[in-house]
Amino acid sequence: MQILITRFHLLLLTVTLAITGVAAFRIPADHVYQAHWQGSTPDWLWPRAVIFVAPLVEVALLAVFLLLGRLLTKNQYAKSQHILDPALTLPLAVVTATQLGLLLSGIGSDLDFVRLTGFGLGATLLLLGVVLFEAERHTYAGLRMPWPVRSDFAWSVVHRATGLAYGAAGLALLAMAWFDMGMGLLVAGFAASLLAPALLAGIITLAMRAR
Numbered sequence: 001m002q003i004l005i006t007r008f009h010l011l012l013l014t015v016t017l018a019i020t021g022v023a024a025f026r027i028p029a030d031h032v033y034q035a036h037w038q039g040s041t042p043d044w045l046w047p048r049a050v051i052f053v054a055p056l057v058e059v060a061l062l063a064v065f066l067l068l069g070r071l072l073t074k075n076q077y078a079k080s081q082h083i084l085d086p087a088l089t090l091p092l093a094v095v096t097a098t099q100l101g102l103l104l105s106g107i108g109s110d111l112d113f114v115r116l117t118g119f120g121l122g123a124t125l126l127l128l129g130v131v132l133f134e135a136e137r138h139t140y141a142g143l144r145m146p147w148p149v150r151s152d153f154a155w156s157v158v159h160r161a162t163g164l165a166y167g168a169a170g171l172a173l174l175a176m177a178w179f180d181m182g183m184g185l186l187v188a189g190f191a192a193s194l195l196a197p198a199l200l201a202g203i204i205t206l207a208m209r210a211r
Helices: 005-028 048-071 074-106 114-136 154-180 183-208
Strands: 031-037 042-048
Touching: 005 048, 005 074, 031 048, 031 074, 031 183, 042 048, 042 183, 048 074, 074 114, 074 183, 114 154, 114 183, 154 183
Parallel strands: none
Antiparallel strands: 031 042
16 A cells, blocks of 8 residues: 655644644634625624534545545556645645634634635746646656656647646736735635646646547
8 A cells, every 4th residue: 555645744734733722712602704795894704613623524534535546556666656746745845834824814803824825825836837837748747647648739738728727727816915905805716726626637648648
């Protein structure tokens, strides 16, 4: 069995659990998060119970990658580890950073860490988009899919489309963070920017596999 979960991944889960514990003790039970505003009036409120979502999300991610590791052969693992490791690390880190932002907001801190996370993730995805768009075909580099990309043309189409998707997602997050669109839209943007380009890559790769 191949194991995709590292000690660093478990460390991120532990940090998130610690932040959640502190939040449970420090944030008042009747606290609500103002996740979005309409003008100067909050129109999207989150209850304090939202602080318990992050650990559940991280456990779910770890479970998915644990199952994925059981399904991979040694050869598949060797070829895809360099992709799957950051593919798990990045969302775990984003969830942990978001949880820290919820804690700081809940205790009345002026530091908007969720917004800072938006800037950081936006810049990271923008850089990833450029790398994928400019990538040249290589046996072990680039996107790894369950089905092969047979031609250089198909490989180029898949990587350029995915690169554009990640670049657009990064720019959108940077804009949302810059214009302070609210915690709710930013967190939704985190999920969409991590999932949508990857889903698009899978769909395009599947469509191009015969070319």
